[in-house]
Amino acid sequence: MNQETQGASRRDFMRTAAIGTAAFGGFTVLGATAKGQGKAIKVGLIGCGGRGNGALSANVQAGKTLGVDVQVAGAADYFKDRAERTGKKYGLPPERCFSGPDCYRKLLETDVELVLMATAPLFRPLHLEAAVKAGKHVFIEKPVAVDPPGCRRVIAAGELARQKGIVIVSGTEMRHQKPYVDTHQSVVVEQQLGKLYAGRIAFCIGHMFHRSPIKPQKAEDLIRSWQNWIALSGDHIVEQHVHNIDIANWFAGHPPVSAAGFGGRAQRPAGDMFDFFSIDYDYGDGVHIHSMCRQVNGCWNWVGHDFQFAKGRTKGNDGPPPKKSAWPADLPEVRGGHNQEQVNVLYHVLKGKPIEQAKAVAESSATAVLGRVAAYTGEQAAWRDMMEDPKRKPELYNLAVKPSAEDFETGNVAIPEEGEIPIPGTSPGPRRQRPKRKKGKA
Amino acid sequence: MSTPRVSRRDFMRGAAAVGGLTLLGATARGAGKAIKVGLIGCGGRGNGALAQHVNAAKILNDTLSLGIDIQVVATADWFKGKAEGTGKRYGVPKDRCFGGALAYQKLIDAGPDIVLMATSPNFRPVHCLAAAKAGKHVFMEKPVGVDPPGCRTVIEAGEVAAKNGTFIVAGTQRRHQQNYLDSAQACVVEKKMGRLLAGRVAWCMGWIGWSARNPIKPKTPGDMVRTWPNWVALCGDHIVEQHVHNLDVANWRVGHPPRSCAGFGGSFHREAGDMYDFFSLDLDYGDGIHIHSMARQMNGCWNWVGEEFVYEKGVTGGSSGPKPDTSPVPAEIPQKTKEGRGFGGHQQEHINFLYHLVKGKKVFNEARNVAEATAVAVMGRISAYTGQLVRWDDMMKNPKKNPKLYNLTLKPTAKDFETGDVELPTTELPDRSALAVPGKG
Numbered sequence: 001m002n003q004e005t006q007g008a009s010r011r012d013f014m015r016t017a018a019i020g021t022a023a024f025g026g027f028t029v030l031g032a033t034a035k036g037q038g039k040a041i042k043v044g045l046i047g048c049g050g051r052g053n054g055a056l057s058a059n060v061q062a063g064k065t066l067g068v069d070v071q072v073a074g075a076a077d078y079f080k081d082r083a084e085r086t087g088k089k090y091g092l093p094p095e096r097c098f099s100g101p102d103c104y105r106k107l108l109e110t111d112v113e114l115v116l117m118a119t120a121p122l123f124r125p126l127h128l129e130a131a132v133k134a135g136k137h138v139f140i141e142k143p144v145a146v147d148p149p150g151c152r153r154v155i156a157a158g159e160l161a162r163q164k165g166i167v168i169v170s171g172t173e174m175r176h177q178k179p180y181v182d183t184h185q186s187v188v189v190e191q192q193l194g195k196l197y198a199g200r201i202a203f204c205i206g207h208m209f210h211r212s213p214i215k216p217q218k219a220e221d222l223i224r225s226w227q228n229w230i231a232l233s234g235d236h237i238v239e240q241h242v243h244n245i246d247i248a249n250w251f252a253g254h255p256p257v258s259a260a261g262f263g264g265r266a267q268r269p270a271g272d273m274f275d276f277f278s279i280d281y282d283y284g285d286g287v288h289i290h291s292m293c294r295q296v297n298g299c300w301n302w303v304g305h306d307f308q309f310a311k312g313r314t315k316g317n318d319g320p321p322p323k324k325s326a327w328p329a330d331l332p333e334v335r336g337g338h339n340q341e342q343v344n345v346l347y348h349v350l351k352g353k354p355i356e357q358a359k360a361v362a363e364s365s366a367t368a369v370l371g372r373v374a375a376y377t378g379e380q381a382a383w384r385d386m387m388e389d390p391k392r393k394p395e396l397y398n399l400a401v402k403p404s405a406e407d408f409e410t411g412n413v414a415i416p417e418e419g420e421i422p423i424p425g426t427s428p429g430p431r432r433q434r435p436k437r438k439k440g441k442a
Numbered sequence: 443m444s445t446p447r448v449s450r451r452d453f454m455r456g457a458a459a460v461g462g463l464t465l466l467g468a469t470a471r472g473a474g475k476a477i478k479v480g481l482i483g484c485g486g487r488g489n490g491a492l493a494q495h496v497n498a499a500k501i502l503n504d505t506l507s508l509g510i511d512i513q514v515v516a517t518a519d520w521f522k523g524k525a526e527g528t529g530k531r532y533g534v535p536k537d538r539c540f541g542g543a544l545a546y547q548k549l550i551d552a553g554p555d556i557v558l559m560a561t562s563p564n565f566r567p568v569h570c571l572a573a574a575k576a577g578k579h580v581f582m583e584k585p586v587g588v589d590p591p592g593c594r595t596v597i598e599a600g601e602v603a604a605k606n607g608t609f610i611v612a613g614t615q616r617r618h619q620q621n622y623l624d625s626a627q628a629c630v631v632e633k634k635m636g637r638l639l640a641g642r643v644a645w646c647m648g649w650i651g652w653s654a655r656n657p658i659k660p661k662t663p664g665d666m667v668r669t670w671p672n673w674v675a676l677c678g679d680h681i682v683e684q685h686v687h688n689l690d691v692a693n694w695r696v697g698h699p700p701r702s703c704a705g706f707g708g709s710f711h712r713e714a715g716d717m718y719d720f721f722s723l724d725l726d727y728g729d730g731i732h733i734h735s736m737a738r739q740m741n742g743c744w745n746w747v748g749e750e751f752v753y754e755k756g757v758t759g760g761s762s763g764p765k766p767d768t769s770p771v772p773a774e775i776p777q778k779t780k781e782g783r784g785f786g787g788h789q790q791e792h793i794n795f796l797y798h799l800v801k802g803k804k805v806f807n808e809a810r811n812v813a814e815a816t817a818v819a820v821m822g823r824i825s826a827y828t829g830q831l832v833r834w835d836d837m838m839k840n841p842k843k844n845p846k847l848y849n850l851t852l853k854p855t856a857k858d859f860e861t862g863d864v865e866l867p868t869t870e871l872p873d874r875s876a877l878a879v880p881g882k883g
Contacts, residue, residue, distance in 0.1 A: 197752050198640030200724060200732055204704075260646075260744045262722040262736070264708030266829070266880050276880075278706040278722035280642065280734055286757035288642055290724055290734040292706070296881035299829030300704045306732075308639050310754065313730050378743030424720075426742035427711050428649040 600809025615787025
């Protein structure tokens with residue numbers, strides 16, 4: 001817990017805290033428990049794109065809310081200009097702006113105490129593992145992996161973090177929002193609506209990402225356009241719909257037993273991803289949740305959740321009030337999940353209350369991967385085979401995307417074929433000569 | 443009506459029970475229990491239905507001594523050769539084996555009591571309405587239309603039949619199978635499982651043999667008719683043609699068709715025609731009840747054909763679950779072969795049809811059920827093809843809200859085949875421009 005540094009006096013800290021928290025009733029948020037702790041925290045960012053800069057600025061703002069001086073102490077990105085641009089915004093010297101595929105390691109070698117991670121999801125398992133080994137607290141954007149081994153690596157890093165008393169807070173923002181926390185408490189923990197019977201979740205919106213083919217030539221072209229590639233983003237079911245899948249797992253209490261699904265590419269002009277999925281998640285005990293996601297213009301749109309409980313339905317954030325709130329009394333509620341999650345990570349770091357959200361977000365990412373595998377192959381994919389038992393279906397358990405995160409460091413990056421989407425099932429047979437297509441590609 | 447022997451008088455009395463109308467009408471007069479049957483659509487399913495119809499009479503005669511004498515009096519098919527092929531098997535003179543687009547009308551005019559219909563689904567609304575108006579009893583294969591106006595025509599035919607007191611029995615066989623009927627009785631009528639909360643229905647299977655392996659390149663209307671399971675305009679796509687069975691069960695369990703549908707679908711492996719090979723739909727039945735419908739015809743994939751419903755007190759399949767206190771199935775209707783095996787839906791539906799027709803206990807009129815199930819499938823197809831949420835009322839009830847949807851008519855229409863003005867498709871798979879594409883680029 002090396003945030004207790006920087007020689008700030010208790011008085012200084014308390015004064016700052018009091019000012020910062022005046023906005024919500026003038027009470028000292030970190031109060032008594034912050035005793036003896038410093039008023040400042042050094043924060044580093046890995047992944048200086050839009051989401052990374054957003055997270056960092058929300059983190060700085062959260063510091064103000066909590067009365068903590070967030071000191072931006074490092075910025076890392078594959079691209080030098082991006083790291084420096086973020087650095088410049090926060091007055092960082094060039095030697096604290098790191099670039100290249102190993103930039104994360106350089107950042108972790110500094111004295112940053114909290115690392116915000118917002119690169120392409122492909123890199124997250126590698127980065128998280130390194131951060132936890134280096135003893136850093138972590139805010140980790142969702143999703144946290146794109147394949148089963150990556151998800152397990154994140155779970156393992158989470159276990160290590162737990163042992164070390166390290167805070168890991170995830171960017172599955174809805175889990176941080178009070179209406180969801182309260183509804184989960186009243187409906188799932190207190191069972192005010194009885195048993196869960198069924199549900200639907202969706203992230204159906206218009207077109208996202210590139211509007212014309214990318215034609216990548218080298219590794220950096222993939223990084224710049226990562227949202228369009230299965231290997232880097234996990235496809236949009238993983239990259240985006242993971243939010244709703246996470247809520248489904250949270251409300252069901254566990255990940256699904258299996259997934260059977262459908263998907264395809266109706267309009268997407270770039271990359272190698274699908275643009276719609278429709279998945280039947282079997283959560284066991286007769287509970288099925290229908291997951292839908294789409295990124296196509298001119299279609300029916302819905303982003304949300306609808307859970308059918310014995311005594312009524314909930315959207316996940318509109319349940320009856322809990323008898324006993326799970327929301328800490330001194331945790332300020334701020335507007336917007338992106339802001340709340342940063343308040344929460346700082347709150348837990350500064351209160352010295354380790355929290356470990358790696359497992360939950362890794363399971364949600366893995367659930368999304370499970371759905372993707374089902375849609376890509378047409379087969380039913382079982383959680384046990386993908387995540388728990390290495391022997392039953394080794395090809396699924398070990399399914400690893402190419403290029404891998406490590407490939408970017410070695411420079412051995414295979415460029416994916418643009419427009420070559422996975423084809424579920426098999427062609428009807430050899431009556432007519434057909435070009436052989438790979439089945440069930442990750 | 444448990445008497446094994448039915449006298450002519452009993453039979454007529456039974457018939458009179460349904461609105462004073464003689465079910466078998468004039469033709470039954472003086473002919474004992476002779477029933478004149480004609481078949482429209484002499485393909486595999488049509489010949490199967492006719493054989494099962496004849497066999498149903500035999501089963502009923504053997505078990506209940508109903509003395510039914512089925513006389514196949516006419517056959518009709520687009521292709522005269524096919525009509526004659528079937529006719530030959532049943533001793534139908536060639537001049538009663540009708541070919542061409544108007545064969546159905548000639549068959550109806552040839553004086554059958556019962557018309558069996560098993561052409562491609564696009565023709566069903568026209569044929570069904572013509573037969574109902576002519577006062578014929580009808581057995582018609584599912585689905586019964588391919589577009590909203592067609593489904594409404596079948597509902598109209600059902601109303602005509604209701605006025606006439608004639609039968610319309612549909613090939614949605616699950617409604618005729620005892621296990622389905624008992625489960626529905628226990629769950630829907632007797633509410634043994636409590637409230638319905640959710641469900642899933644599916645017809646996910648492998649590549650189906652009648653899907654063409656090479657582009658069809660139709661040159662004549664006959665080419666379209668011959669290859670009908672490959673064309674949206676003729677079969678409605680596989681969600682309509684096949685999955686209608688499960689959607690019908692969903693409607694049955696809920697008690698009404700869904701309010702709206704949001705769907706997904708696409709085509710990966712088809713090699714000819716213009717259809718999708720998978721669909722996945724979210725059917726909103728109102729009151730929080732959603733049913734996930736899934737249909738696929740693709741090799742090497744997860745397969746499941748069935749229905750599953752989530753009730754307050756547990757989960758049941760469409761044909762399983764608790765036993766009802768009172769079975770809706772008359773105990774004397776034969777359900778099993780001598781060897782103790784179930785007859786199967788294709789056979790059972792004809793046994794039920796003839797049993798009730800002869801016994802005169804109740805008039806079967808399944809036109810609305812099967813038309814609504816077909817319309818749900820059409821609604822799902824439209825939703826998947828367009829990416830839009832499709833509302834039942836807009837498609838089936840309110841002509842003004844979304845006239846384009848309400849009047850959506852697939853070309854070529856059944857009437858186009860009669861006039862000869864058949865617009866042949868200019869593109870087909872593997873050229874993907876033949877496919878519907880949801881959304882906008």
